[in-house]
Amino acid sequence: MGRLLHGVAAVLLWTVAMLDGALASHKRVLLLESFGRDFAPFNRFESDFREELSLQFEGTVEYFEVPLATARLWQGTGESAFSKYLQSLFAEHPADLIVAIGGPAARFLEQHRQQLFASTPALLTAVDQKRVDGTNLSANDAVVANTIDLGAAIDNILKTLPETDNIAVVIGDSPNERFWVDEARRVFQRFANKVRLTWLNDLPFDEIRQRVATLPPHSAIFFGLFSVDAAGIAHEGFGAIREIHAAANAPLFSWVDAYLGMGIVGGPLLPTREIARQAASTAIRILDGEKPENIQSPAIGFAPPVYDGRELQRWNIKEDKLPLGSQIRFRPITVWQQYWWQLLLIWAVVLVQGALITVLLLERRRRHLAESESRHRLIEVAHLNRTATAGAMSASVAHELNQPLGAILNNTETAELLLGADNVDISQIREILEDIRRDDQRATEIIKGFRALLKRQAGVETKELDLNDSVNDVIRIVEPEAKARDIIVTREGEQRRLLVRANSVHVQQVILNLVLNAMEAMSTGTSANRQICIRTELVAKGNIKLSVMDNGPGIPSDQLKRVFDLFHSTKSQGVGLGLSIARAILNLYGGRIWAENNPAGGAAFFFTLPLLMAHAT
Amino acid sequence: MSSTAPTIHVIDDDASFRTGISRLLKASGYQVAVYESAHEFLKNSTRDGPGCILLDVRMQGLSGPELQAHLARTGNELPIVFLTGHADILTTVQAVKAGAEDFLTKPVSKRILLPSIERALARRDELQKKNAVLDNLRALTGSLTPREREVFALVVRGKRNKQIAYELGTSERTIKAHRHAVMEKLQVRSVAEAAAIAERLGLLSESGNSSR
Numbered sequence: 111m112g113r114l115l116h117g118v119a120a121v122l123l124w125t126v127a128m129l130d131g132a133l134a135s136h137k138r139v140l141l142l143e144s145f146g147r148d149f150a151p152f153n154r155f156e157s158d159f160r161e162e163l164s165l166q167f168e169g170t171v172e173y174f175e176v177p178l179a180t181a182r183l184w185q186g187t188g189e190s191a192f193s194k195y196l197q198s199l200f201a202e203h204p205a206d207l208i209v210a211i212g213g214p215a216a217r218f219l220e221q222h223r224q225q226l227f228a229s230t231p232a233l234l235t236a237v238d239q240k241r242v243d244g245t246n247l248s249a250n251d252a253v254v255a256n257t258i259d260l261g262a263a264i265d266n267i268l269k270t271l272p273e274t275d276n277i278a279v280v281i282g283d284s285p286n287e288r289f290w291v292d293e294a295r296r297v298f299q300r301f302a303n304k305v306r307l308t309w310l311n312d313l314p315f316d317e318i319r320q321r322v323a324t325l326p327p328h329s330a331i332f333f334g335l336f337s338v339d340a341a342g343i344a345h346e347g348f349g350a351i352r353e354i355h356a357a358a359n360a361p362l363f364s365w366v367d368a369y370l371g372m373g374i375v376g377g378p379l380l381p382t383r384e385i386a387r388q389a390a391s392t393a394i395r396i397l398d399g400e401k402p403e404n405i406q407s408p409a410i411g412f413a414p415p416v417y418d419g420r421e422l423q424r425w426n427i428k429e430d431k432l433p434l435g436s437q438i439r440f441r442p443i444t445v446w447q448q449y450w451w452q453l454l455l456i457w458a459v460v461l462v463q464g465a466l467i468t469v470l471l472l473e474r475r476r477r478h479l480a481e482s483e484s485r486h487r488l489i490e491v492a493h494l495n496r497t498a499t500a501g502a503m504s505a506s507v508a509h510e511l512n513q514p515l516g517a518i519l520n521n522t523e524t525a526e527l528l529l530g531a532d533n534v535d536i537s538q539i540r541e542i543l544e545d546i547r548r549d550d551q552r553a554t555e556i557i558k559g560f561r562a563l564l565k566r567q568a569g570v571e572t573k574e575l576d577l578n579d580s581v582n583d584v585i586r587i588v589e590p591e592a593k594a595r596d597i598i599v600t601r602e603g604e605q606r607r608l609l610v611r612a613n614s615v616h617v618q619q620v621i622l623n624l625v626l627n628a629m630e631a632m633s634t635g636t637s638a639n640r641q642i643c644i645r646t647e648l649v650a651k652g653n654i655k656l657s658v659m660d661n662g663p664g665i666p667s668d669q670l671k672r673v674f675d676l677f678h679s680t681k682s683q684g685v686g687l688g689l690s691i692a693r694a695i696l697n698l699y700g701g702r703i704w705a706e707n708n709p710a711g712g713a714a715f716f717f718t719l720p721l722l723m724a725h726a727t
Numbered sequence: 728m729s730s731t732a733p734t735i736h737v738i739d740d741d742a743s744f745r746t747g748i749s750r751l752l753k754a755s756g757y758q759v760a761v762y763e764s765a766h767e768f769l770k771n772s773t774r775d776g777p778g779c780i781l782l783d784v785r786m787q788g789l790s791g792p793e794l795q796a797h798l799a800r801t802g803n804e805l806p807i808v809f810l811t812g813h814a815d816i817l818t819t820v821q822a823v824k825a826g827a828e829d830f831l832t833k834p835v836s837k838r839i840l841l842p843s844i845e846r847a848l849a850r851r852d853e854l855q856k857k858n859a860v861l862d863n864l865r866a867l868t869g870s871l872t873p874r875e876r877e878v879f880a881l882v883v884r885g886k887r888n889k890q891i892a893y894e895l896g897t898s899e900r901t902i903k904a905h906r907h908a909v910m911e912k913l914q915v916r917s918v919a920e921a922a923a924i925a926e927r928l929g930l931l932s933e934s935g936n937s938s939r
Contacts, residue, residue, distance in 0.1 A: 509785060509812030516812070516833030517747035523837045524750040542750065549743050594785055 135169020137397050140205040140230075142219060144212030144286065145337045146177040148346045151368035151382065152212045155236045158386030159209070159393075167394050174205060181214030182284055182338050193222040200227065207396055208232040209389070213241040214286045220246040231396045235389040239409045240293070249403035252396060254389040256380050257411045260297040263365050266377030266415065267330045268304065270427050271361060274330045277301075278308040280318055280354060281334035282345070287311070290334050314341035315350065322358040329360040333374065348372050361425045367416060371440055375425065376417030385410050488694050492619050495691050499626060500563045503591045510590035511556050514549035521546050559586045562618075572699075574722060575617065577608040577654055581644050584621045588629070595629055596640060603645040608654045609722040612699045617719075620695050620703075623688035624658040624715045631713060632662035653718040661712040670705050692717070733848050734758040734778035736805065738768050738794070740786045744833070748781065748810075748840075755841055765789035769797070774805055777855065779828065779847035784811035784818055792818065795825050804854055806847035810835060864924050867913050875912070878905040883922040883931065 144152055163171055176196065180188055208230055210219040216237040219226065223246050234242060235254040242255055267274055279294060281287050291311045298307055308325075310318045318339070322331055336350040348369075355362055355373025367379040388407055396402050415433050419441035422429065429438065446453060521542045528535055528542075562583060585599055592599050610617070621644070628642045645657045665673060674693045689703075696703050696717055703717040735757045739745050742763070749759040758778070762768040766788055768780075784791040795807055806828040811818070814832045822830055828847040831839060871879060874895075881891045888906065892899040915921045925931050 505813050505815070512812035512833040513741040513744050516810075516835060517741070517743040519834035519836060520744075520747035520751045524747070524754045527751070527754040538750075545743060545746060549747075552743070593787075596787060 137169060137206040138172045140174045140208045142208060142210040142215045143175060143177040144181050144214040147175055149337050150348050151366045152236055154368035154382050155386055156211055158383050159389055162387045162390035163393060166390055178215050178218050182344055193225055204230050207393055210234045211236045213237050216242060231402045233393050252392050252402035252405045254392050254407045255409040256385055257409045258365050259412055260294055262378050262412060264301050267363050270431055271330060273328045274305060276306045276326055276329040278310055278322060278325055278331045280331060281311045282336040282338050283311055283340040284338040287335050312340045315339040319353060319357045322354055325360045331358055331360050331362045333362055333364045370416060370418055375421040378412035378415045381413035492691055495687055496563055496619060506590040506594035507560050509594060511553055514553040517549045518546050563587055572611050572613050574609050574611055575614045577610055577646055580617045580621055583618050584625055588625050597629055597642060599642045601644050603647045608646055610719045611722055616695045620692040623692045627688055628658055628660035632660055652721045654721050655716055655718050657714055657716050659708055659714040664707040664713045665705060673705055732758045734760055734776055736772055736780045737761045738765060739783040751837055765794040777851055779806045779808060779844060779851060781808050781810050784809060792822055806851050808843050808847055864928055870912050875905050875909050879909045882906060882918060883925040
């Protein structure tokens with residue numbers, strides 16, 4: 111029991127200690143804002159300040175935010191009423207610290223310091239040194255000021271863009287801003303001989319926006335504070351600078367780094383975070399009980415120049431134009447930096463693909479060459495084949511040719527005899543001469559047919575040709591041979607034009623080889639009625655079929671497929687070239703060749719060639 | 728047409744050649760008969776007069792050499808001159824061996840053709856004369872009676888009447904009468920003359936064989 115009481119007492123004691131500690135570190139801070147919570151650039155400062163305070167201060171801070179609404183439009187009037195309002199607001203529970211943010215707030219606090227919580231310590235910050243009077247400040251007040259060097263800002267513009275000859279100055283029209291307009295006019299005087307200055311402060315915002323959109327070449331825009339425009343309209347947040355940036359046709363400059371990333375090019379700028387940090391640490395020292403008057407903070411000037419990489423790129427400002435030690439933020443990431451490995455991969459794939467395509471193209475070319483080579487070989491072989499055919503047929507051609515030659519000679523000699531007689535029979539001589547002429551033509555035809563066989567084809571060009579013409583040519587060529595072998599060659603089937611695209615000599619050669627083959631086959635048999643029938647017909651799928659049928663002994667069924675093989679011959683004297691050449695030629699033109707035996711006896715050879723549809727009928 | 732002019736039989740399947748050569752031959756004074764095939768020749772020709780055959784080698788149906796063989800079997804006496812568009816050695820040799828008068832190639836000039844035809848005709852003439860004599864002798868022997876022919880066959884072999892009578896089983900006197908009739912009919916005066924007739928007609932060996 112005693113032990114339990116002991117424990118409870120210990121817990122109670124610990125809790126009291128904790129509460130005491132907590133109470134000791136709980137501070138109430140009154141933030142006196144110049145325009146409102148969200149007016150740039152003070153909004154950025156305020157959030158930085160709170161952040162720094164919470165980082166550096168061990169206890170908890172309770173904030174009271176009071177915007178100095180009067181600063182927006184007017185100065186002086188109503189301020190004492192506002193001061194009284196504040197006094198009564200914090201009469202019961204005075205704040206531990208008053209922080210005045212920005213020039214207007216600082217000035218208000220200075221003027222009303224005696225009435226406003228004289229015993230509460232105050233910190234004036236985010237205010238230019240020039241705006242702090244100091245005469246009304248007590249020992250209870252500390253200042254963390256900054257220095258705005260307007261001249262340095264203009265120097266920066268002229269250094270980064272040396273061709274600039276016009277600077278449009280965009281500053282608002284609130285009392286505080288009017289101060290800065292006056293200040294700027296004063297400072298910028300020394301640039302009057304270098305640049306023209308265009309003051310837009312007495313214009314409503316919409317007009318300013320239009321003006322910055324239509325600036326002459328070599329212009330720059332200097333953007334100062336912009337809380338309230340000439341029409342009395344307040345501009346909260348970063349809206350004003352964003353819109354100016356969106357509309358502007360010239361580079362935008364300013365003096366506070368809070369605007370960096372909103373569209374300003376950059377340069378030496380007031381370091382918001384640094385001021386906030388300084389202010390926060392001063393605030394903590396005051397909260398910790400240090401005497402404010404003992405805390406001396408030097409005014410914070412421009413930080414080393416900082417630039418927005420995107421704007422540098424946009425306005426084509428080379429990095430070597432920037433002052434030494436400049437920092438570049440928002441550097442645009444190049445596609446390569448962002449996607450280097452993907453790009454590398456794509457590049458590799460393209461490279462491999464390219465190599466593959468090249469290899470395939472080379473392969474294709476090689477194949478093409480090989481094909482053309484084999485085509486030429488085929489022509490050579492086909493020509494040799496024809497020459498051989500011509501040799502074999504020369505006997506029958508000679509025989510056939512000697513018929514008209516013999517008749518001519520006999521007729522001539524007869525005419526000589528008749529002319530030697532006493533009574534010349536003119537009518538008979540005329541008859542004789544007519545016969546001589548006819549026989550001469552006949553001899554010429556025979557020679558033509560034979561020469562067609564020996565003609566060497568120059569190229570491989572194909573043309574439209576009528577298969578029936580080829581058949582008729584072949585019949586004319588083989589006529590002497592057929593006669594010699596006592597074979598009748600007949601013609602059957604389609605009489606219409608059967609157009610195919612091929613080389614005429616090649617097609618003729620195929621038919622010729624088939625017919626000669628049939629003739630050769632029949633020479634072994636003793637059939638009295640030797641016949642070869644050549645038939646042409648249209649078959650399905652737009653093909654033309656040509657058949658060469660004989661009534662010879664036929665082909666042994668086990669050799670039907672092999673007859674087209676190279677050097678396969680059923681003949682004792684054949685070398686087995688004719689049919690394989692025929693097959694090679696047909697392959698070239700997308701045709702097909704095969705052999706069968708006729709049911710009625712004899713062999714039949716067939717081939718197909720694609721019909722040219724455009725002229726099918 | 729004069730029956731004495733020899734007839735040239737032209738067998739060729741080429742119409743214009745037939746026309747040409749028949750013109751030449753007619754102009755040269757021959758009678759010409761043309762046939763477009765061997766069959767037509769066999770069917771339509773009269774072959775007993777003087778003449779010769781101008782024969783093509785390659786023809787539809789029966790070829791030249793085939794016709795030659797056929798004619799040889801059937802007792803043709805017309806000399807054959809081959810005339811071909813293309814002569815190969817084998818065909819030439821075979822045709823000549825089989826009795827061809829000549830083997831010419833087209834085109835043939837009349838300087839070659841006509842002498843060749845003349846030679847053929849001369850040979851035909853000679854043959855015909857020879858045949859005429861034999862025909863006459865055959866006619867004489869044909870007038871003999873069977874008994875007289877038997878006697879004749881034995882007489883020309885030098886048999887005496889007595890032997891003949893013995894062989895034929897008759898009297899010597901009867902044989903004498905037969906012998907006299909034979910000599911009379913054959914218009915010969917001596918046995919030697921009769922034996923010459925028998926020789927020319929080829930009866931000697933024939934009779935000899937049959938007598939054994």
